[in-house]
Amino acid sequence: MAPLGRAALLLAFGLIAYALVAGSYGAWRRRRRLALSAQNALLAAFPATLLASIVLLVALGRRDMTFVYVWQHTSHELPLPYALSAFWGGQEGSLLLWLLVLTGYGALAVWLNRRSRELMAWTVPVFALVGSFFVFMLCFVSSPFHMQPAPVDGQGMVPSLQNPYMLAHPPMLYLGYVGLTVPFAFAMGALLSGRTDERWIVATRRWTLAAWTFLGIGQLLGSHWAYVEIGWGGYYAWDPVENAALMPWLAATAFLHSVMIQEKRGMLKIWNMVLVALAFNLSLFGTFLTRSGVIDSIHSFSQSPVGGWFLAFLGVMVAFSIVLIYLRLPLLRTKTKLESLVSREATFLYNNLLLVALCLTILWGVLYPVLSDAVRGQTRSVSKPYYDFFLHTFGLPLLFLMGLGPLVAWRRASLRSLGKTFLIPFAAAVATGAALLALGFGSAWPGLLAYTFSAFVGASIVLEFVRGRAAAGSVFRLVGRNRRRYGGYVVHAAVVLLAIGIAGSSAYQTVRERTLQPGQSLTAAGYTLTYHGLTSVKGPNYTGFRAQLTASGHGERFNLNPGMNDYQIEGPSNEASIYHDPRTLGDVFTKAQIVKGDKIDLQVFVKPLVNLIWVAGFVFVIGSIIAMWPDAVEQRRLAARYAAGAAPAGI
Amino acid sequence: MHWALVLAAVLAVVAVVFVARPFLRDPAPASDRLDELAPEARRRLALAEERDRALAALKELEFDHRTGKVSDEDYRAQVGPMRRRAAEALRALGPAEELRSSPGG
Numbered sequence: 001m002a003p004l005g006r007a008a009l010l011l012a013f014g015l016i017a018y019a020l021v022a023g024s025y026g027a028w029r030r031r032r033r034l035a036l037s038a039q040n041a042l043l044a045a046f047p048a049t050l051l052a053s054i055v056l057l058v059a060l061g062r063r064d065m066t067f068v069y070v071w072q073h074t075s076h077e078l079p080l081p082y083a084l085s086a087f088w089g090g091q092e093g094s095l096l097l098w099l100l101v102l103t104g105y106g107a108l109a110v111w112l113n114r115r116s117r118e119l120m121a122w123t124v125p126v127f128a129l130v131g132s133f134f135v136f137m138l139c140f141v142s143s144p145f146h147m148q149p150a151p152v153d154g155q156g157m158v159p160s161l162q163n164p165y166m167l168a169h170p171p172m173l174y175l176g177y178v179g180l181t182v183p184f185a186f187a188m189g190a191l192l193s194g195r196t197d198e199r200w201i202v203a204t205r206r207w208t209l210a211a212w213t214f215l216g217i218g219q220l221l222g223s224h225w226a227y228v229e230i231g232w233g234g235y236y237a238w239d240p241v242e243n244a245a246l247m248p249w250l251a252a253t254a255f256l257h258s259v260m261i262q263e264k265r266g267m268l269k270i271w272n273m274v275l276v277a278l279a280f281n282l283s284l285f286g287t288f289l290t291r292s293g294v295i296d297s298i299h300s301f302s303q304s305p306v307g308g309w310f311l312a313f314l315g316v317m318v319a320f321s322i323v324l325i326y327l328r329l330p331l332l333r334t335k336t337k338l339e340s341l342v343s344r345e346a347t348f349l350y351n352n353l354l355l356v357a358l359c360l361t362i363l364w365g366v367l368y369p370v371l372s373d374a375v376r377g378q379t380r381s382v383s384k385p386y387y388d389f390f391l392h393t394f395g396l397p398l399l400f401l402m403g404l405g406p407l408v409a410w411r412r413a414s415l416r417s418l419g420k421t422f423l424i425p426f427a428a429a430v431a432t433g434a435a436l437l438a439l440g441f442g443s444a445w446p447g448l449l450a451y452t453f454s455a456f457v458g459a460s461i462v463l464e465f466v467r468g469r470a471a472a473g474s475v476f477r478l479v480g481r482n483r484r485r486y487g488g489y490v491v492h493a494a495v496v497l498l499a500i501g502i503a504g505s506s507a508y509q510t511v512r513e514r515t516l517q518p519g520q521s522l523t524a525a526g527y528t529l530t531y532h533g534l535t536s537v538k539g540p541n542y543t544g545f546r547a548q549l550t551a552s553g554h555g556e557r558f559n560l561n562p563g564m565n566d567y568q569i570e571g572p573s574n575e576a577s578i579y580h581d582p583r584t585l586g587d588v589f590t591k592a593q594i595v596k597g598d599k600i601d602l603q604v605f606v607k608p609l610v611n612l613i614w615v616a617g618f619v620f621v622i623g624s625i626i627a628m629w630p631d632a633v634e635q636r637r638l639a640a641r642y643a644a645g646a647a648p649a650g651i
Numbered sequence: 652m653h654w655a656l657v658l659a660a661v662l663a664v665v666a667v668v669f670v671a672r673p674f675l676r677d678p679a680p681a682s683d684r685l686d687e688l689a690p691e692a693r694r695r696l697a698l699a700e701e702r703d704r705a706l707a708a709l710k711e712l713e714f715d716h717r718t719g720k721v722s723d724e725d726y727r728a729q730v731g732p733m734r735r736r737a738a739e740a741l742r743a744l745g746p747a748e749e750l751r752s753s754p755g756g
Contacts, residue, residue, distance in 0.1 A: 007663075030687065036672075040670045416722060470718075641696070
């Protein structure tokens, strides 16, 4: 089996290297057949990588311990779904997943745009440039197909990874991370070919949206996994690897907004190229962070030889992007100027500046400890207060702009008409803020502001739908004819839910901790929890205990059973117990540790509105699907535009 | 083990044939030159993009006016120049495009 996997990877290496070299030469010397041949090589690299992936999956499924990778990440007792998920649980496997998604995306994107030969001629080598690094690593530096004499059993999987969310969270993130290669490859291909028209944007619009959606969902799934599995009572810890996924998402969010200005006004061509390159390079940076071992994180793999390679490749790609954009500046400059600072495009620009500022401050927070260690030899850490400060500084104005943007007309808006449209959302926000202040929510100003701004955004979205419906006749017609706009508003509604959920569960959470003996109680935020004793549990590969708790409050009565699992090979793991209160949309989150005998240390977190964060995920997906849904009329118009544009002169 | 190597060899041969396909299908082409947009085609493409932007801007303005985001006064001030811009873009593309993009066309 392993020789087949190695051979498939070597074949993929040959094909991708050929696509890079022959594709670049063919595009440079304008050789049609050579460019097509390179395109075919990129297409063929996908089945070759798929074969290597199948070999690894079969080995994982069979717990074939002659594979060093399988031995390192599974055990015979590990349930099959988790054994298969070890595909992305270790370094070599996750590199293979990167390559699989990259070649899959590359093949599909190239196939769908094969008629646009001039653009594809340079896009193929850019895809191949990225792919060649990963396939090189897999063939010569970090192979998942190293063999050994079969040991009795494997080293098992980290207990926290034995969770259903781990079956979906990493693949979603990879679909997002790698998906950002598609707009990058097309953008760089457009620059190399000198085609700075909107063809590359049209080709990658849905790819970018899909990658951004996957990245967003991947992060939410990861947050939910951290919340239910890690057992520290939170869902986002500003961990460097969590930040590594957030940064490209923020850059891609900025791009999705600014690209609309290019499409509608022909402006910001340079800025859009910068954002595409930033988003892609940040996704590479995220991969580097996870694999290099330069940071200490629950997500990162241990110290490994791939860090230096990754850093070098990242340097090459950053330099490649900067030099290429710089060389093509004359082609990217446009004469169109911003007509007014009070216009839709201006609000998009402000939103872009805030998103990029937030992204760069997070980047600095991630880099500072690493640089401090490397330059001064001092170990420093950047903790929650730093990130919270910038989240409030940039996040709250962003939330406000999200409500303001839809109310402002394109090109220019007079203050009078803006005042008229502004009135209802502004009144809703003031009324909400005043009511919350009266109810005692002033104890946490960031929370109060987040709720107030959320009311403003929510009202502006509702107003947009109401006015749009009146103009279009029905909501279906309205959304059907303006899918990107109204899909975007649904995504904005998801962000509002997210903001309310985060504000509620962080600014207004209650935390209590106490050592309890059977029969004793603890009270937190109106809930009373009574401890009755311990019971033992047994799973396929673990034993453990659960504390028996009954709880009541806010008209609800329920049971909770926090405890710990002791995995036979992998060691102990916290098992939180959570009650989702349907009345408050919040959670009662508990974790327990044995102190002595049946005496336990119980921690309780009451997190108001936290479930809105997960609801936001569903709304986010619905909005993204609406925005991505193909519009036949627009597709015909674009097909006609490029067919006419590509026609020889004189027709 | 042998079957794995045989399978790998077969795959390699198939891949090589697939990669060589453009040369096998067309061993002696009249021209092996990669299509490239002529300067005139590039100019027309830029005009087509400009036309689409101008028409979309008009549509947006109408919609913003109907939904109350643009006052009557602002609408009257903006609609004239925007219509002129759209008409100029259509004229620059030629009479066929004017017909194709007209409301009834």
